[in-house]
Amino acid sequence: MIIVSTDGSCLHNPGGAIGWAWVNHAGGSASGGAPSGTNQIAELRAVLAAIEAHPGSEPLSVESDSIYAIKCASEWLPNWRRNGWRTSSGGPVRNLDLIRRIDQALTERPGPVRFRWIRGHVGDFFNEQADALAGAAAREARAAAAGTTDPSAEPVTGR
Amino acid sequence: MIIVSTDGSCLHNPGGAIGWAWVNHAGGSASGGAPSGTNQIAELRAVLAAIEAHPGSEPLSVESDSIYAIKCASEWLPNWRRNGWRTSSGGPVRNLDLIRRIDQALTERPGPVRFRWIRGHVGDFFNEQADALAGAAAREARAAAAGTTDPSAEPVTGR
């Protein structure tokens, strides 16, 4: 069973630079950023990246402190596919592009994927590591957008 | 012309503690609470309290962000009195006791009363003040019901 913690960050939500990251509990991590977004987009991107980075048949457990991201990817997704992507109050589902990419990634992965919510800010080691990576990625994205830094852009993969 | 903003609150609607409040634009306010109810009951109690607290002949304008409360007290009330308190779909009118108390308060007041709907959550000063008072009253009622606080119960009147 592969276990991966994810987290997203958004500086000055909404509209600020965003960053996301995943950390495999057995080792390995990755992060990425974009010049603008929302906290929810960052959380969803983290989940999507975690799934895509761990293909194969081995069961995968994705952990996030975002109930929004966890429920989007698990319990709400099937309902939305059935009802034409409508919210309970009749409006359109937000961030639909990302949610559909998660849906597709789940369909394409031969092995099962589980989603688990973990509370944030209570000292969970891997959550805090993902948090730090996501925050750093967001700050890099902000600097890159400001043209302040060397353009060594985008996804960084760690050991 | 006396202008009074009203608001109601219900924690964990339905069934939670409720609070209600009115705020006179010229100064003065009051609030009260009960251990259980619905959001609509809280809104109706707020307008009832506002009417009863402002007797006399001077025209009174009652403002609320609840279309339900405003229409109950104005356009629906006369129809319901005529038709035996039946809803348009044939069912019984809910919260009838409160609605009849509002009817009576209106009848007894020598001066005219107007009802005006104002949109919520758009920064209206008096609406927000009433909202804060109603929320505080609901929280007090919950604490009192839990026996957590000193029993300095019920209606609070402000300057």
Add this chain to the structure above:
RNA sequence: AGACACCUAAUGAA
């Protein structure tokens, strides 16, 4: 079907 309101929850930030 529409409208308004009342919440609940988690996260992200300033």
Add this chain to the structure above:
DNA sequence: TTCATTAGGTGTCT
């Protein structure tokens, strides 16, 4: 403290 992002629900009427 206060703001935003998002979802789920109920209370009530027409």
